[in-house]
Amino acid sequence: MPNPIALAIPFFFLLMGVELWLARRRGLKLYRFADAVADLSCGMTQQIFLVFEVGFLTAGYTWLYRHRWIEFRPGSVWPWLIAFFAVDLAYYFWHRLSHEVNALWAVHIVHHQSEDYNLAVALRQAVLSVWTLWPLHLPLALIGVPPATFLIIESASTLYQFWIHTELVGKLGIFERLFNTPSQHRVHHGINPRYLDKNYAATLCIWDRLFGTFEEEKEEAVYGLVKPLKSFDPIWAQMHHFFDMRRRSVQLKGFDKVRVFLKGPEWGHPPTPEITRAQQEKHAVQLSRREVGWLAATLALAVAGTTALLWFQETLPFGRKLALAAALLGIIASWGLLFERRFLWSRKSSAASAAPDPA
Numbered sequence: 001m002p003n004p005i006a007l008a009i010p011f012f013f014l015l016m017g018v019e020l021w022l023a024r025r026r027g028l029k030l031y032r033f034a035d036a037v038a039d040l041s042c043g044m045t046q047q048i049f050l051v052f053e054v055g056f057l058t059a060g061y062t063w064l065y066r067h068r069w070i071e072f073r074p075g076s077v078w079p080w081l082i083a084f085f086a087v088d089l090a091y092y093f094w095h096r097l098s099h100e101v102n103a104l105w106a107v108h109i110v111h112h113q114s115e116d117y118n119l120a121v122a123l124r125q126a127v128l129s130v131w132t133l134w135p136l137h138l139p140l141a142l143i144g145v146p147p148a149t150f151l152i153i154e155s156a157s158t159l160y161q162f163w164i165h166t167e168l169v170g171k172l173g174i175f176e177r178l179f180n181t182p183s184q185h186r187v188h189h190g191i192n193p194r195y196l197d198k199n200y201a202a203t204l205c206i207w208d209r210l211f212g213t214f215e216e217e218k219e220e221a222v223y224g225l226v227k228p229l230k231s232f233d234p235i236w237a238q239m240h241h242f243f244d245m246r247r248r249s250v251q252l253k254g255f256d257k258v259r260v261f262l263k264g265p266e267w268g269h270p271p272t273p274e275i276t277r278a279q280q281e282k283h284a285v286q287l288s289r290r291e292v293g294w295l296a297a298t299l300a301l302a303v304a305g306t307t308a309l310l311w312f313q314e315t316l317p318f319g320r321k322l323a324l325a326a327a328l329l330g331i332i333a334s335w336g337l338l339f340e341r342r343f344l345w346s347r348k349s350s351a352a353s354a355a356p357d358p359a
Contacts, residue, residue, distance in 0.1 A: 004155035005047060006310035009303070012162065016119045022168055023118075030118045030167060034232045034285050034339060037295055041234035041332045042110055043123035044306045048325050050130060051313045057134055061150065064141035072144050083145045083153040090136040091157060091202040096213065098132065099197050103261040106241035107132055113237055115224035115282045117189055122165035127238050160203050161185075171217070180205050183217045190221030193272045197264075222275050226266075230283045233336030241265075285339055295335065302331045 023030040072079050098108035110126035140150055163169075164185040171183045180201040188199040198215035201208050208214035229240060248268070249257045260267065287295070305328050313321065336342075 070144035232339040
């Protein structure tokens with residue numbers, strides 16, 4: 001079965017192009033080139049690693065399914081209904097725990113680092129997130145949800161969440177009573193104090209309403225992290241909060257050394273201050289025309305290579321698959337070196353050739 005994400009990649013870029021076009025027609029600047037590159041690089045890094053992990057993940061689910069407690073008749077609709085609601089509920093609890101437990105937040109934080117909000121942000125994912133969510137999916141195998149059914153429903157849930165990462169769609173009336181929408185998810189990405197730790201839904205917003213974590217969009221959301229990342233390095237993005245937790249643990253005493261990993265990320269910090277978009281200072285870098293051209297060319301190459309890796313992951317010999325993955329990760333890592341000015345030639349770029357980060 002082809003990788004559903006590989007099938008969807010052309011549509012991701014088509015819709016991002018439509019969003020960019022509509023935003024410009026409305027006089028809005030929703031994209032910044034460096035930020036979008038960082039978003040896409042995090043997503044590609046996750047998918048590259050997943051190519052080598054999916055066999056173990058699938059094998060674990062399949063083994064449990066062979067020992068299932070419930071047997072459904074062939075063609076029964078029940079496995080599909082159970083999978084739809086169970087996958088959605090499992091996502092809600094995983095997502096909530098990922099905001100309430102610091103060790104899990106260190107993984108999930110990657111998705112919240114962007115200070116913009118657009119469809120590219122939907123692709124900004126953490127390498128380790130699949131491992132933190134996977135244990136919550138395993139019970140579905142024991143209650144008789146076939147692997148293929150689970151894969152289709154889980155992929156549909158992931159793809160549904162792509163379109164809610166946009167500022168161009170307003171409130172959607174009665175649809176918002178049951179389903180997650182761009183308005184609701186803008187709240188989730190906001191660092192406004194009233195928006196923090198709200199709206200964890202994947203497809204259905206009923207869980208947020210039921211468990212008291214729903215918040216309606218009433219003020220303009222400010223995006224990013226309470227403590228900004230201030231970097232476009234995709235490798236550092238995946239690791240920085242782990243280093244921050246370790247640093248805090250070393251400084252603390254007694255059981256607090258462990259508590260810092262188990263409490264919420266806000267533990268030990270002052271209350272989050274009110275903030276508006278006018279007050280926010282977004283992280284930015286100055287890129288020369290040569291650097292923009294190099295980034296654009298290598299980004300196109302990396303997207304094509306990642307798509308090929310996902311498409312042929314079942315048939316490509318392991319050695320070639322490993323070599324392609326290593327080359328792609330090398331390209332992605334080089335972007336971080338450029339953004340952080342760790343390339344010698346980038347330091348020598350003349351001020352005369354400098355160009356602002358394009359929209």
